[in-house]
Amino acid sequence: METDFYKTLGVAQDATAEEIKKAYRKLAMKWHPDKNPGNKSAEDKFKTAAEAYEVLGDLEKRKIYDRYGVAGLKDSGYSGPGNFDDIFSSFGDIFSDMFGGRSGPKRQTHIQGNDLRYDLGISFMDAVHGADKEIEITKRETCWTCDGTGLRPGHKPTTCPTCKGHGQVVHAQGFFRVQSACPNCHGEGTIITEPCNDCQGAGLIKKTKKVSLKIPAGIDTGARMRLRGEGEGGRKGGSSGDLYVIMHVEPHEFFLREGNEIHCLFPLSMVQATLGATVEVPTINGIRQLLIPAGTQPEQVFTLKSEGAPSLRGERPGNMLVKIKIIIPNKLSPREKELLTEFDSLQKARDIAHEEEGFFNKILHKFADANH
Numbered sequence: 001m002e003t004d005f006y007k008t009l010g011v012a013q014d015a016t017a018e019e020i021k022k023a024y025r026k027l028a029m030k031w032h033p034d035k036n037p038g039n040k041s042a043e044d045k046f047k048t049a050a051e052a053y054e055v056l057g058d059l060e061k062r063k064i065y066d067r068y069g070v071a072g073l074k075d076s077g078y079s080g081p082g083n084f085d086d087i088f089s090s091f092g093d094i095f096s097d098m099f100g101g102r103s104g105p106k107r108q109t110h111i112q113g114n115d116l117r118y119d120l121g122i123s124f125m126d127a128v129h130g131a132d133k134e135i136e137i138t139k140r141e142t143c144w145t146c147d148g149t150g151l152r153p154g155h156k157p158t159t160c161p162t163c164k165g166h167g168q169v170v171h172a173q174g175f176f177r178v179q180s181a182c183p184n185c186h187g188e189g190t191i192i193t194e195p196c197n198d199c200q201g202a203g204l205i206k207k208t209k210k211v212s213l214k215i216p217a218g219i220d221t222g223a224r225m226r227l228r229g230e231g232e233g234g235r236k237g238g239s240s241g242d243l244y245v246i247m248h249v250e251p252h253e254f255f256l257r258e259g260n261e262i263h264c265l266f267p268l269s270m271v272q273a274t275l276g277a278t279v280e281v282p283t284i285n286g287i288r289q290l291l292i293p294a295g296t297q298p299e300q301v302f303t304l305k306s307e308g309a310p311s312l313r314g315e316r317p318g319n320m321l322v323k324i325k326i327i328i329p330n331k332l333s334p335r336e337k338e339l340l341t342e343f344d345s346l347q348k349a350r351d352i353a354h355e356e357e358g359f360f361n362k363i364l365h366k367f368a369d370a371n372h
Helices: 005-009 017-031 040-056 059-075 084-090 092-098 124-129 270-275 334-370
Strands: 116-122 131-142 168-173 176-181 204-215 224-227 243-249 256-258 261-269 277-283 286-292 301-304 320-327
Touching: 005 017, 005 040, 017 040, 040 059, 116 131, 124 131, 124 243, 204 224, 204 243, 261 270, 261 277, 270 277, 270 320, 286 301
Parallel strands: 116 243, 261 320
Antiparallel strands: 131 204, 168 176, 224 243, 256 261, 277 286, 301 320
């Protein structure tokens, strides 16, 4: 019984060339000998699929097959797909696509420079107010002598003897033939035999450079600034990479920042807290006066509007939150002890009077309620 190549590939007789190729790829992957070692049935199916594709994938052979069948192909000189080497040789582009290879050389005419990172420590005040800084970096820049080509001026690259300029080499792995980048020219297809004297063929030279930064007000730890074109130089006409400056804000002895809010712990004497006072509080914008009401308690928080850090998005600055810390003296003079003792006695007498007055009022209310 004659083989039906359309049925073998699982396509209709009016299938397009792309549909036929897709169907063959699927079967070739499924029945490939390396995926089915020792499986004679898989090898036979692999060969049958290859034969069907060789016929249906060729426009002239397909016309003959459609009109005269396999006999017509044989009359025209067709003898089948041959052995495995013949199959891989005929359809190498399909197998290289399936297993990660590429046809033709991988040539990069423009190679962009690498991006660089710089970690910068700045003070708390520079972070909230902004500052102009200058940093010094050492990087590889495009060689001025060869303009990043790596070649001695007046010379040209030489065709790679390993891949003969293709940029790719073919490796046989069992039944596979896999293309990969040439290890000698790294896929370029050419090599440098006359390197530039200044960069020794690298296309880049190491230099130290000073870079100016304008740090915006309100920046915080972890923020990064991108300086375009300040990274490593490009090669073969490629553009330079970028420089990323990562900010690390140093802690402050008095202020603590959370987002755009500034927090501080402000000391008060127990007399100021008790009687009330107007005190001068340091802020990131200078000294501000804060009214402390009488009877202020420990850890009570007061808000100074818009005295926090500015917003990078142009929004209203944050607030400053002032938490009160009552300072208890640990050394007292005899007179101070005498006054505090007298104060304590007055406090106790007042509390007792309040308690007795409260008790008497309760009795009156109860008596009044009982006679109504």
